[in-house]
Amino acid sequence: MNLEKVVFGFFIFLALTLNFGFFVGEIDNPAHHHVREFVLLFIVNAVALIMKLGDRSQVDAMLLATGLVAMLQLIGAAIIWILAAHVWESGMTPGVMSSIVSLAGGAMVANVISVVLLVVETVTLRR
C-alpha cells in the first residue's frame, strides 16, 4: 500500500462527497446550502487540485484538467456568493442561490469524472 496514493484518493473522493452534500437540496433555497460546507468544499477542491500537479501520464493530465475545471466553477460560485452577500443590494435571492448551486453542480460533474478516471486507472493497474 502506498500512503501517498491513499492521501491522494482521499482528497479526490472527499471533494466529490462534499460537493454532493452541498449540491443536494432545493436549488434556490439558501437554507439547504450552507456557506461553511461551501468553504470546506472549496478548500478540499484546492487541495485535490494541488495534489494532481506534476504527474505526467495521460490519465494524470486528464485528472489535472478535471481539477482545474472544478476549481474554475467553484471560484465563479464563490465570487457570485461574495457579491450577493456584500455588494449587491438585492442580497441572497433564490435566483442567485440557484446560479451558485448550478455552478457547484458543474464542479460536481468534473469531480465525478475525476473519480471515474481514478478508478479506471486503478483497475487497469491491477490487471
Place this chain on the structure above:
Amino acid sequence: MDNIYFLILRRMRKPLLALVVVYSIAVFGLVLIPGRDADGNVWYLGFFHAFYFVSYMATTIGFGELPQEFSDAQRLWTVFCIYASVTVWLYSVGSLIALLQDESLQRALAEGRFAASVRRISTPFFLIVGYGQTGRDLVRALTSERRRAVVIDADRERINGLQLEKLREFVPSLQADAQSPDVLLSGGMRHHKCQAVLALTSSNEVNLKVALAAKLLHPEVTVICRSDSNDISANMLSFDTNYVLNPFEIFAVYLRAALTAHCLTILNDWLGALRDAQLSEPRKPPAGGRWVLCGFGRFGKAVYRELEGLDCELMVIESRPDRTGMPPTAWIHGRGTEAETLEQAGIRDAVGLIAGTDSDANNLSIIMTARAMNPELYLVVRENNMVNEDLFRAVDADIRMHPSLIVANRIRTLLRLPLLSQFFDLARNQDEAWACALVSRVAALLQDSVPEVWEHRIDAEDAPALLDAARDGLKPRLADLLADLRDPGATLPAIALLHQREGRLDLLPEPDTLVQPGDRLLFCGRTWARSRIRWKLVDPDILSNALGQPERAGWLWRQLQSRLPGLR
C-alpha cells in the same frame, strides 16, 4: 527535457498545500470566534471578510481590524494566526520563487526559447557548433553579409560574449553540450533551411560526433569540420563529411606555395583577404637554402611533410623528441629559444626560420633571438592565442600563422564564394608567369585598395533584366557588362576571373564570351564596379542601353502596344 516542468510542478505541491492548510485554519477560526461591538452585541466575521483579513495579515500588510474592532478572543486567535501564516507565507512564496529560479528550469526555458527562435528562421542559415576564435570570426563575417547563423557552445562565457556582440542579424545561441543530438536538433539540424553544419570546437571528438549526427539526421546538409588529427580526419571523411579542415595542413600547403609560387600566393592573399585588410606585396621568400624548423609537433610535422620535397635543407629543433617523435633527417635537441641551439642548427647561414612550437612565448623568443643572430632571415611564426595578437604584430614576422583564422578564412570562402575555391584549384595548375600577369593586372586596377570579390548568378533572382534580354533574342557579352556607361569606351575596374556554364569552367574568360541564363561569374575589382554590374543585370533600361538597343517601353505602354497595333 519536459521532465523538468513536471518536476517543478511536483515540487510546488508542498508549499501550496501548506499555504492552503494554514489559510483555511485561520479563516475558519476567525469565522467561528464571536466578536463584540461597542453596544455589547455579538457579531461574527463572514468568510469573505475573514479571508480578506487573513490575506493582508499573512503578507504583513496589516490594514488593522476590519470591518470593526475585534474582541479579545478574536485577537488571541489572530496572534496565533500571525505567527503561523507569516511563517508559512515566507516558506511557500520563498520556495516557489526559488523553484522558478531553479537552474535546470532556467536552462529548460532557455532551450525552449532557442528552439522556438530557430524554428521561426525563414531564410537559409548555418548551424555553428563552437564559438571560439574561428566561430566568432565566422559569425561576424556571415552576419555582416546578412546571412543567418545559429550558435551552440558549451561555454557560458562565450555565449555571453556573443550576446554582447553588435551583429547585423539576430543570432540565436545556446549554451549546451553539442554532443547530445537533442541539442543539435533544437539548433535546427533538421530545419529545411539549414544550409550547413559547421563543427568548429577545439575538441576533435566533439567535432566528430557533430559531423556524425549531421550526416545521420540530415544527410543532404553540407558538413564542415575542423580537425587537427589525421586519424579523426580520416574517420570524418569515411562517412562523407563534405570538408575536413586541418589548419596545420592548410598552412603547410600555403607555405609550400609561398616558397614555390610567389605570385599565386599574392593572389591568394589579396583575393582571400578581409575587406578592411591592408593590401601589401609580401617579401619574396628565399628559394632553396637552409630552413630551421623549431617544434616538431602537429604543426611542425605538417610543414616538414610539405617542404621535404622542395629544394631546401631542413634542420629541425625539438625539445621533447620522446613525445613528438623524430624527423628522419638531422635534428637538434633543444628549445630554440637560446642562441646556442640556434647556433648548432646553423642559423647564421640559414635563409629562413619557422617558429612552430605550441607556446607563444617560446615562438616570440625564438624569433627575437634568431633575428639578432641573422637579420636577413625569412621568418614564419605560429600564433596560438589571439590574446597575443599585438605582440605578434610588433615582432613583424614575414608570415604569421593563426590556426583559428586560417580555418575561419577557408570556411568563409567555401560558404561565400564557392567559385573562388574553384578558381584557385584551376590557378594552381597555371604557371607562375600567368599568375604574375594577373597580379599586375589586379594591382593596376586597384591601386592599394583591397579587391572586392563577388559572384553573379544569371538567374531570375539576381539578373532578371538579362534574362528578359536573352528571351528577346539579344546576346549580351561579358564586355557589355564591363563597359562603363558614364564614360563611353572605358571599362569598369573589374576583372572576370571565372565563368561557369553547366560544369564547364572558363578561367579568365574573354571579353566576347556570351553571358547566358544559368551562367555563374566570378569577379574581382572595386566595390563600386560591383554595384554598376549588378545594376545592368537588374534594370532592363540600363541593360538595353549597354547593348546599344533603344530604351524599352514600360509595362503599360507594352500592354497598349499589343492591344493597339497602330501605336507601334
